[in-house]
Amino acid sequence: MLEQLINITDSQGIKILAAEVFLDGVTEVLNADERLPVYSVTKSVTSAAFALACDDGLVSPEMPLAQFLDGEADFPKALAQMPFERFLTMTAGKYPFRPEGDNWLKNICSLDTDYTDTDYHYSNIPAYLVGAALENAVGGELMKYLDERLFSKLGISGLTYKKSPEGHFYGATGMEISAHELALLGRLFLQNGVWDGVPIISESAVKRAVSAHVSTGSGDSYGYFFRNAGTHFSMVGKWGQRCIICPNKRLAVAYLSHEPENSDKLYRLVRSVIQ
Numbered sequence: 629m630l631e632q633l634i635n636i637t638d639s640q641g642i643k644i645l646a647a648e649v650f651l652d653g654v655t656e657v658l659n660a661d662e663r664l665p666v667y668s669v670t671k672s673v674t675s676a677a678f679a680l681a682c683d684d685g686l687v688s689p690e691m692p693l694a695q696f697l698d699g700e701a702d703f704p705k706a707l708a709q710m711p712f713e714r715f716l717t718m719t720a721g722k723y724p725f726r727p728e729g730d731n732w733l734k735n736i737c738s739l740d741t742d743y744t745d746t747d748y749h750y751s752n753i754p755a756y757l758v759g760a761a762l763e764n765a766v767g768g769e770l771m772k773y774l775d776e777r778l779f780s781k782l783g784i785s786g787l788t789y790k791k792s793p794e795g796h797f798y799g800a801t802g803m804e805i806s807a808h809e810l811a812l813l814g815r816l817f818l819q820n821g822v823w824d825g826v827p828i829i830s831e832s833a834v835k836r837a838v839s840a841h842v843s844t845g846s847g848d849s850y851g852y853f854f855r856n857a858g859t860h861f862s863m864v865g866k867w868g869q870r871c872i873i874c875p876n877k878r879l880a881v882a883y884l885s886h887e888p889e890n891s892d893k894l895y896r897l898v899r900s901v902i903q
Contacts, residue, residue, distance in 0.1 A: 630656035633881075633901045642868075642894050647883040648811035650818075660808035663788065664884045667801050669810065669871070670789070671755045671853035672863035674799035676813070677762050677770055678716065678852065679821075679833035680777045686765045689713035689836070696761035700794075701733035706743035712761070714746070715754035716852040717841045723751040726800075732756060732792045748842045748850055752800035755853060756792065759799020770797040781828055782812045807882045814863065814871035814880035838873075860902075868894045874902060 630649045637644050646659040681687045687696070693715055694708040707721075714720040721741040729735040736753055759770055766773040771789055779785060787809075790802025805813075816822075817838060821829030840849030840856040848857040855862045860874040868885035881902065887894050 629881075629901065630658060633883075633898060634658065636897055636901060637894060640890075640893070640897060642887055642890050642897065643885060644894075645884050645886065646807035647881070648807045649882075650811055650815050650880045652878045655811075657808065660811070661806050663804040663806045663809075664869070664886075665865075666803055666805045666810065666869040666884065667865035667867065668752075668755075669805065669863045669865045669869055670799065670801045670803040673774070673803060673813070674755050674759050674762070674770075674797075675716065675837050675851075675853035676778060676829065677766075677774055677799075678712065678758060679829045679837050680773070681762055681765055682833050683830050684766075684777075687712060687762070689716070693757060693761045696764040697733065697757075700760075701731075701737045703737055704743070707737065707741070710743065712758065713841075713852075715758050717850055718748050718750055718754055719746045719842055720754050720757075721745050722747075722749040723753040726752045727756060727792070730793045732796075733760065733794065748844050750844075755800035756796070756798055758853075760792070760796035762799070763796055770799075778828060781823055781826075782809075782816065784809050784812065807884050810863070810869075810871045810884070811880055811882035814873050814882055817861075818873045818875060818878070818880050867891050870895060870898075872898065872902065877902070 648660045649656040690711050693712045694703045721743045727735050763770045788804040790798040792798050820831040821834040837852040838854045838861040839851050842850050844850050848855050855864050860872050863871045868887035868891040871882040873880050
């Protein structure tokens, strides 16, 4: 399958830099060990952290996110009462694309945001808030928690990531991951959170994360920082970084590219090969 994928993308002038295909227990690879920026795939990693924290009894989708950030900023009442789920599904109001300034929490709290708006609005701000709140929920750096609870069990270590000016994990973007490591994460979700016969994330938390919660208005749906297209769900970066997971085909396809103008076309080509 990987050879067919490379042939069809090359014929369209689109370059896949690295890829790994896991199909019914068989793996194919292309430059799969080089770590590259994955942009908003980071959001799906934050989703995994939230799932783990739910399993550990530290948070729940219904809990107000701001209660884990008390004292760090002056939250408007409506924002202070908003549950994690609305941030995870990008239905927490219409924000600018990213936070600004030297203190992102204070910047976000100063925005003139309609918190009654429950439509889907894509932004880095909700994922940042989830990551910051989770750090306080787990009682330390979120990457340390992820290393202990997730990455070490998959054989992943030393990942590059970014923090906010005030020192919180930037849960929206900033990570560098190899195609192999991205495929491992995809396989974990393909297997409903089980790795080598041992549950890492509960099946209920996996299902909640990857299921469709709200329409994006662009032909697919959104879960908890995962995109859901019915037959498959995905972890998605902005310029052609993606892991597509197809449970019915027992398939996970991870690919990394740098295609600012052709990322959607690349996705369509990969889907055509999968179909």
